[in-house]
Amino acid sequence: MELRDYLRILHRNWILILALTVLGGAGAYGYSLLQTPTYEASTQLYVSVRSESSGVSELAQGTNFARQAVVSFVDVVDSALVLDRVIDDLNLNESAQQLAKTIDASSPTNSxxxxIKASNPNAEMAASIANSVGTNFANVVVNQLEKPDGNAASLVKVETIEPALVPTSPxxxxTAVNIVLGIILGLGLGLGFAVLRSILDTRIHSLHDIEAATDSPVLGGIAxxxxxxxxxxxxxxxxxxxxAESFRxxxxxxxxxDVDGASRSFxxxxxxxxxxxxxxxANLAIALAETGARVALVDGDLRLPRVADYMGIEGxxxxxxxxxxxxxxxxxLQPWGTGRLFVLPSGRTPPNPSELLGSQAMQRTLEALAEAFDYVLVDAPPLLLVTDAAVVSRFTSGVLMVAASGTTKKPQLTAAVEKLNAIxxxxxxxxxxxxxxxxxxSYGYGAYSYSVQEESVSPSGRGERRARRSKTEET
Incomplete structure (x- = not known):
């Protein structure tokens, strides 16, 4: 697929893409409204190791020990040993395992x-939990986990350097991030569905589709x-x-x-x-007759004839x-219009249409029409349903294939062309x-509009009639 193919897909499916994009954003907004707002509060603790000596080497050793110990201390924050005390302090109605899911502890590398972050639907409770976790964590580490034997004080010290404050916004x-993600997701789905729809859709929509099915040129497009x-x-x-202009x-x-011979029969x-x-x-026959050419319109559809009804004649x-x-x-042969167009209706429906259309009598009839008229147009049944059109085509100059945009499928058109090539x-x-x-x-054609405006009577008493013509080109 080329770039113009993707642009055509976007142009053809822009409503679908826009609808899914809007639905994606609206769905994300609705999802955000249904979610319970959650507040986060955080506190920061500083871990240090005291030394009995104030030498530089002792201080460096204490700092290194603290850095190594912090890695293990982070895992202690959401342990049951700490959280059970938090639950008792705040009278929380949940277990330590449930509370641990709302606690997040981290420490930067070499720090x-x-x-400690605590999340809760209540802003004040989130701050209380974070501060309680920090306090009880420090108590557990200093007075239980790192307390030396006897009555000696612990060398590890944990201090709060940034207490948790009550958050003002959830x-x-x-919401904004969710809406953007929803729009991106909807846009992606829209583009995916558009491309998939184009790939799975085998119907003919444009001249590009005709070119993919046959090497024959496009003679015209009818809106x-x-x-x-x-x-x-x-x-x-x-x-x-x-x-009417497109038929002309x-x-x-x-x-x-370029047709060999003086006559043209199709x-x-x-x-x-x-x-x-x-x-x-029928319209092509009328347009040809307008040029002064002698045209014969033959209804070769002996199964479901339509020409006589369209032309308003007895069939x-x-x-x-x-x-x-x-x-x-x-x-x-019945003259129609100004006398340059003659119509040959189908007559009564026979039991053996294919045999009649493939007979020598049909060949002689078409040869006689070709000698008497400049153009002979034979309306024949669809190629893939019956063999009538293929049989008659052997007695004419060739075939003009009609394909409907949005209806004819590319495999059908290809099969019809191959059927003609086979014979x-x-x-x-x-x-x-x-x-x-x-x-x-769409197919480019001129759109004409005419209007006649009556002007007021001039002083000389002669009415003036002015015709205006406007032309626009649509592609």
Missing amino acids: VIIS AAPH LDPDAKKRPLIVHADPRNPR SLRTNLQFI VVSSAGPGEGKSTTT GVGLTDVLIGRAELVDV GSRLFGVIVTMLPAKGPD
């Missing part, structure tokens, strides 16, 4: 200072229109609509396809159903009648439908 929870079912023939119904761009690209198919092949074929008699010899081709059919290119108008997966 004679012992730091040491835990660290998604929620009202496409209401206005399937957008080129005719709303010529200035951005989708497709028409232009199709005119530059099968328009898709890998699976519901990818917009029939509406694409009871058509291609099947010509193939079985019941009608002549010239009698069933020697030529794939001229891919038409991507249902592309989002905005976002990382």
Whole structure:
């Protein structure tokens, strides 16, 4: 994956990433609110060893002994010998083992200072426990553990140099730190889910996905229109609509396809159903006829015909009648629009569509249409469902593949292309439908809007009508 692929993933999944990031921060904040505030109080003790002599060497020996003894003294701080006395002094309702979990004793390396921290939900109690632990620790060490035999005084001395004060703010929870960690965790999860979602998602979303599935060029992109079912023939119904312009761009690209021979006949198919092949074929036929070319639109989908309904013509008699010899081709071709476009509906649904479409009669029909028209467009069933499109493609110049953004899967498109290659059919290119108008997966096309503004009547009595046109480019 390249950098642009990661940027596309971020652009496509930014809502998910933002949502998980916010949830991470909110969850950490909620967790912090549910935690019981804990206060910490600390005291520091100084350990020294007295010497009977005041010589320098004796003082150095005493200091070294104290440093070595402090390492062992740290472990004595949270012992039951010390904490049982603390419990008695403060009348605590807990055992020495429980109290030990709230006590932390430490000493820096080569130091004679012992730091004691006590934590408790009550600030005053935390300070009392820390001071009591320090006092009782000093008493245990001096008067019990390091007391010489007899009545001699202990050479070890433990003094408090920093008593514990009542803390003014809780040491835990660290709300700000928790929120930052929650945000980082949520962001990490969001990025991970976005990358994983992109890897596991095999649907086609962009031109990059098309390039990964086939070497054939992308002939055009058709934007998604929620009202496409209401206005399937957008080129005719709303010529200035951005989708109509995208079909004209497709028409232009199709005119530059290098096809051997004077006639150009194409099968328009898709890998699976519901990818917009029939509406694409019909609109492309209308766009080609607008240039003055003679166009034949053939409904080659004998299983689920749609062309007659989209074009608003009678489809009871058509291609099947010509193939079985019941009608002549010239009698069933129906002119549409200005007369440059002729539609051949499918006719009645036969029991053997594949056999009829692969017959010599179908070949002769397409050859006759190719001689009489500049363009022949055959709307055929999906390639992966039935063999009809593959069979018909042998009698035409090649295939135009329709793939729907967000619907067609890359393995399906690859399988459809391999099916065409296996029978020697030529794939001229891919038409991507249902592309989002905005976002990382959108396809660049011109969006045109026109408005007519009526001006007031001029002094000469002649009304002025001014047309305004604006154009924006969306990519």
